[in-house]
Amino acid sequence: MRRILLVNGPNLNRLGIREPGTYGNVTLRELEQKLDLLAKENQLELICFQSNHEGEIIDQIHDADTNIDGIIINPGAFTHYSYAIRDAIASISKPVIEVHISNIHAREEFRHHSVIAPVTSGQIVGFGMLGYELALMALKERLGEELTHD
8 A cells, every 4th residue: 555644834733723714724634534535545545744843844754765655745834945844855765746725826925936846746736625635646646546536
């Protein structure tokens, strides 16, 4: 069974509470449960991780190189300045899909640039929570399998 790591960065533990006009009303736990169900329908194992700490995210990425088949990451604010997370992703051989709930390119200018994007397989932005499902679909295809949706 393919193993997928879902990494959510800083402040994403506040989903459902934080700026619902931008991020919606779905909590991180609800998002993880929905994505886990979709993963199981597709014979994938989803491992969920959230941290507000850069080093913990880097450790997860490093560990993923030996026991994970692919990563979905929403680096949160680290997107715009964490060369350390960028370098961690560049150091592994697994495909990584970057996800953002809001369209970062249509928000404040400081959010327009991702230092992470150049070392990922792709970036999905602006589709709300659906972006995570799209990332799972893209990752599964990248791994050579087709996603099924019951």
